[in-house]
Amino acid sequence: MERVWLTMVVGVQVFVAPIIAFTITYLVDVDWESYTFSLQINLLPWIVGAAIMYGVISLILGLAVGGYMPNRVADAGGWRAVFGLTKRKRDADLVDRARFNLIQSPYGKVTRIVHQEVRVNGRPLLEVHGGLQLLAAPLQIVLIMLPLLVLRFVPGEWLQERRLLELALLVYLAGLVVGLRLFPKIASKVVGVAAIARRILIDRTKLGWLFPVLLLWLIERLIVDLAFQGLGLDYGRWQDIQVERGFLEAVLPGNVDIPESSFLDLLVALSLLPMAIFTTMAAMGGGEQDPPRWLIGIESEWESLENDEDVIGLPAPGQTAEGTGTNVHEDEGIEQEGQDGDESFLFSDLAEQLDTLSDE
Numbered sequence: 486m487e488r489v490w491l492t493m494v495v496g497v498q499v500f501v502a503p504i505i506a507f508t509i510t511y512l513v514d515v516d517w518e519s520y521t522f523s524l525q526i527n528l529l530p531w532i533v534g535a536a537i538m539y540g541v542i543s544l545i546l547g548l549a550v551g552g553y554m555p556n557r558v559a560d561a562g563g564w565r566a567v568f569g570l571t572k573r574k575r576d577a578d579l580v581d582r583a584r585f586n587l588i589q590s591p592y593g594k595v596t597r598i599v600h601q602e603v604r605v606n607g608r609p610l611l612e613v614h615g616g617l618q619l620l621a622a623p624l625q626i627v628l629i630m631l632p633l634l635v636l637r638f639v640p641g642e643w644l645q646e647r648r649l650l651e652l653a654l655l656v657y658l659a660g661l662v663v664g665l666r667l668f669p670k671i672a673s674k675v676v677g678v679a680a681i682a683r684r685i686l687i688d689r690t691k692l693g694w695l696f697p698v699l700l701l702w703l704i705e706r707l708i709v710d711l712a713f714q715g716l717g718l719d720y721g722r723w724q725d726i727q728v729e730r731g732f733l734e735a736v737l738p739g740n741v742d743i744p745e746s747s748f749l750d751l752l753v754a755l756s757l758l759p760m761a762i763f764t765t766m767a768a769m770g771g772g773e774q775d776p777p778r779w780l781i782g783i784e785s786e787w788e789s790l791e792n793d794e795d796v797i798g799l800p801a802p803g804q805t806a807e808g809t810g811t812n813v814h815e816d817e818g819i820e821q822e823g824q825d826g827d828e829s830f831l832f833s834d835l836a837e838q839l840d841t842l843s844d845e
Contacts, residue, residue: 486489489766491610491611491614491765491772492609492769493546494614494765495762495765495766495769498540498543498698498747498758498762498765499541499543499758499762500536500540500543502540502698502699502702502758503535503536503537503539503540503721503754503758504532504533504536504658505699506536506699506702506703507531507532507535507536507750508532508752509699509703510703510706510750511525511528511744512525512526512528512529512532513525513542516576516687519813525744528732528742528743528744529740530605530744531743531744531747533742534741534744535747536752539750539751539754539758539784540631540754542754542755543649543754543755543757543758543759543762544758544759544762545763545764546658546661546755546759547758547760547761547766548762548766550591550658550661550665550759551587551590551591551759551766551767552581552584552586552587552590552591552593552765552781553592553763553766554586554587554590554593555770556587556773556776556780558583559580559583559584559586559587560575560580560583560584560777561574561575561580562574562579562583563582563583563586564582565579565580566579566583579695584779584780586605586817587780591665591666591668591669591698591763591767592763592766592767592770592801593780594669594673595617595668595669595672595763595764595767595771596770596776597613597771597780597781598669598672598676598771599613599617599767599768599771599772600771600772600773600781600808601772601773602676602677602774603771603772603779606677606681609678610768610771610772611618611683612680612683612684612798613676613766613768614765614768615680615683615684616676616677616678616679616680616683616809617672617676617764617768618683618698618760618761618764618765619681619682620668620671620675620676620677620760621668621760621763621764624664624668624760625668625701625705625756625757625760625761626665626705626708626756627660627664628657628660628661628745628755628757628760629708629711629752629753629757630654630659631655631656631660631683631707632653632654632657632752633651633653633709633712633713634716635656635718636649636652636653636656636715636738637716639743641700643725651750653752654755654843656753657755657756661759664760665760667762668760672818679800682744687816689844697828698761700758701757702753702757705753705756705757706749706750706753709749710749710751710755711747713749749756757798760840763843764766
């Protein structure tokens with residue numbers, strides 16, 4: 486039941502949350518001087534089209550950069566084998582590589598963390614999922630600020646006009662890659678505390694699971710707007726919306742009205758949604774009833790060879806495990822002498838018997 490709910494959460498995060506956020510931001514235009522408001526119905530096509538476009542882009546980024554791979558795909562040899570790009574499907578070498586890549590990916594590491602918290606520590610899956618999303622919030626704020634700080638402090642002669650958005654996206658992508666690599670290390674240490682904090686937050690405030698995402702969206706949108714004003718960034722240098730306009734006009738009928746600050750919403754969507762989608766998919770993977778042993782690891786079942794006693798090695802010649810005893814070479818010599826003495830005694834006895842027979 487929890488996995489079904491998380492599947493619905495992914496759909497809400499990809500499609501519903503951006504539409505609601507864009508609607509809150511743009512649909513109602515408030516004139517604070519005259520205290521009047523008006524509905525910008527002409528922006529509805531852009532709100533729906535841009536929300537779906539940004540959601541799909543965020544879904545692809547969250548899964549691709551996070552290294553998402555279902556267990557059955559790894560057992561088949563990886564994505565290339567599944568899509569028929571190689572004829573070596575279920576090849577042992579490809580299966581081993583795919584499993585290793587999954588284990589070492591951010592998705593695989595967070596999946597193991599979720600399994601540890603849910604199946605071993607007994608925490609509810611939705612509680613662990615909420616804790617992961619709470620831990621992702623600081624990283625999401627860093628992702629939104631990093632491109633702005635780079636563009637603010639990079640010398641102007643190094644920047645090319647009408648290419649600032651592309652540079653910002655490259656900086657953001659580098660930050661996303663590094664952030665997802667660091668996220669499992671942070672989550673492994675404090676995910677339990679974050680899960681408890683998220684449970685208290687939900688219980689005390691009676692907020693739904695979608696509201697924190699919308700609240701964080703509005704907070705980041707406000708941070709970006711204030712950052713542009715505080716850092717003295719020029720809106721006009723960023724208003725390169727021809728690519729967005731061409732795509733939306735190709736998908737949607739008629740002309741599409743695009744607000745001038747649409748690039749701000751693009752930055753907010755890309756900083757918020759990929760991390761939210763990544764944590765949700767990892768929670769779904771870690772909440773499986775019977776995950777494969779090669780994914781979750783069996784280190785806990787290993788028996789340690791070390792104990793409180795000193796490790797006893799092989800004794801040297803002439804020594805026992807306690808360091809005393811007789812020399813094995815001396816023992817061999819004594820035994821050899823005993824054998825020689827026995828042989829000489831037998832020969833002498835035989836000679837005496839022969840002498841007796843000859844006298845008779």
